[in-house]
Amino acid sequence: MKKTLLLIGGGHAHVEVLRQLALNPPPDADIALFNPSPSVWCSGMLPGVIAGHYEPAEAKINLWALCQRARVRFFETSVLALDASNLALESGVGERHRFDLASLDVGCVSQPIPISPGAYVVTVKPIDSLLAAITEFESVRSASLMVRIVGAGAAAVEVALALAYRWRGSKNRQISIVAETRLLVDYPPRVRVLALRACKTHGVTVVENNAVAHIEPTRLRLVGGAQLDTQLTVLATTTAPVALLQQTDLARAADGSLQVNASFQSSNHTHIFAAGDCANISGLTIAKSGVFSVPQGAPLAANLLASMRNSPLVPYRHSPNVLKLLALGDKRAIATRFGLAVAGKWAWRWKDSTDRKWINRYTLD
Ligand SMILES: Cc1cc2nc3c(=O)[nH]c(=O)nc-3n(C[C@H](O)[C@H](O)[C@H](O)COP(=O)(O)OP(=O)(O)OC[C@H]3O[C@@H](n4cnc5c(N)ncnc54)[C@H](O)[C@@H]3O)c2cc1C
Numbered sequence: 001m002k003k004t005l006l007l008i009g010g011g012h013a014h015v016e017v018l019r020q021l022a023l024n025p026p027p028d029a030d031i032a033l034f035n036p037s038p039s040v041w042c043s044g045m046l047p048g049v050i051a052g053h054y055e056p057a058e059a060k061i062n063l064w065a066l067c068q069r070a071r072v073r074f075f076e077t078s079v080l081a082l083d084a085s086n087l088a089l090e091s092g093v094g095e096r097h098r099f100d101l102a103s104l105d106v107g108c109v110s111q112p113i114p115i116s117p118g119a120y121v122v123t124v125k126p127i128d129s130l131l132a133a134i135t136e137f138e139s140v141r142s143a144s145l146m147v148r149i150v151g152a153g154a155a156a157v158e159v160a161l162a163l164a165y166r167w168r169g170s171k172n173r174q175i176s177i178v179a180e181t182r183l184l185v186d187y188p189p190r191v192r193v194l195a196l197r198a199c200k201t202h203g204v205t206v207v208e209n210n211a212v213a214h215i216e217p218t219r220l221r222l223v224g225g226a227q228l229d230t231q232l233t234v235l236a237t238t239t240a241p242v243a244l245l246q247q248t249d250l251a252r253a254a255d256g257s258l259q260v261n262a263s264f265q266s267s268n269h270t271h272i273f274a275a276g277d278c279a280n281i282s283g284l285t286i287a288k289s290g291v292f293s294v295p296q297g298a299p300l301a302a303n304l305l306a307s308m309r310n311s312p313l314v315p316y317r318h319s320p321n322v323l324k325l326l327a328l329g330d331k332r333a334i335a336t337r338f339g340l341a342v343a344g345k346w347a348w349r350w351k352d353s354t355d356r357k358w359i360n361r362y363t364l365d
Helices: 011-025 043-051 063-070 127-138 155-168 190-203 243-248 290-308 345-360
Strands: 004-008 029-035 039-041 058-064 073-076 077-085 088-091 096-098 100-103 107-110 120-123 145-150 171-180 202-205 212-215 221-223 227-229 233-234 240-241 257-261 273-276 279-281 324-327 333-338 338-346
Touching: 004 011, 004 290, 011 029, 011 063, 011 273, 011 290, 029 063, 039 043, 039 063, 043 127, 043 155, 043 290, 043 324, 043 345, 058 063, 063 073, 077 243, 100 290, 120 127, 127 155, 145 155, 155 171, 155 190, 155 202, 155 324, 190 202, 190 333, 240 243, 243 273, 257 273, 273 290, 324 345, 333 345, 338 345
Parallel strands: 004 029, 004 100, 029 073, 100 273, 120 233, 145 171, 145 233, 171 202, 257 279
Antiparallel strands: 039 058, 077 088, 088 096, 107 240, 212 221, 221 227, 324 333, 333 338
């Protein structure tokens, strides 16, 4: 009997599922993908898009075309609610869709901070509002601009340095990172040293160990009472679950992500799967990062197809020691693995070539 599989979110794992479906279309399957836009960003190339090294078209996967190749129906809309008990979802255009199996790869968003009306705040996740704010600021004449990037992780550093490179000739644009902890605490100490050195070279100021309690139109109020002036505030804070995850009856982990077993099945509804940043795989600690979402795609695809055939599923084997590459804005990058870290132009070329190879896999011409 024909089974219906609904893919929710066109994230890094699901694009690989689509590729596998295009290469080996399953018989007797009705498959659809829901995503709010017809394309999805290659996360590794985002800092290069901001810096101006890539055109947006070079850094986006055409989900709509990939779906056509995979004979998957594409719905350009978000999913608003998922009723796992009744095997149904509600899309953003008010339609109800029934399914036999569903899979979520919806990523996550930046952790919100209380904001007063009138404050200009954009998030790095999803990135589109930041890109729109950058071009808006560039399209109007302004005396000066103070950009505060709130966050302590790789995204905060990469965005700050990409903006510094983009505006390198402009004296009236100041960029600053405000970090709740020390910068890059989840990385080997040498990564922080190299990142701080790059920030100093490119005029990015760094305020560490200061949490932002509230964002007002012209200032950040820090926990402890101090204030910092701001005009545009960019949230690169830790991750939070997307709104949809509050609208489901699926089991969730302490951080709000979906609790799944090693075969990506929800721990309370085995016909629902999840992978990437929105999932928490039992027994594994996996950082929310594209380098960890990408390798989940192929085993997720295999398990979805096996589940449709009622075949046994294969547990995912996580490799924590992957090479991580942090862009430093000026076509240099930090490469880190096994507790070591080095920076250089070669690391950026490596990152550039890895990202281009990855994105080219999804242009099935
Ligand atoms: C500035 C920046 C730089 C980064 N650089 C790197 C890097 O160099 N290397 C790296 O590994 N990682 C990097 N990351 C992290 C990376 O972006 C994420 O970890 C990665 O994209 C997560 O992939 P994913 O598959 O979980 O979901 P995503 O790639 O986030 O995709 C989720 C998709 O689901 C869609 N979606 C969301 N909600 C719904 C809904 N309700 N219904 C339907 N669709 C929905 C979204 O629109 C999106 O298309 C960076 C992040 C940022 C912000």
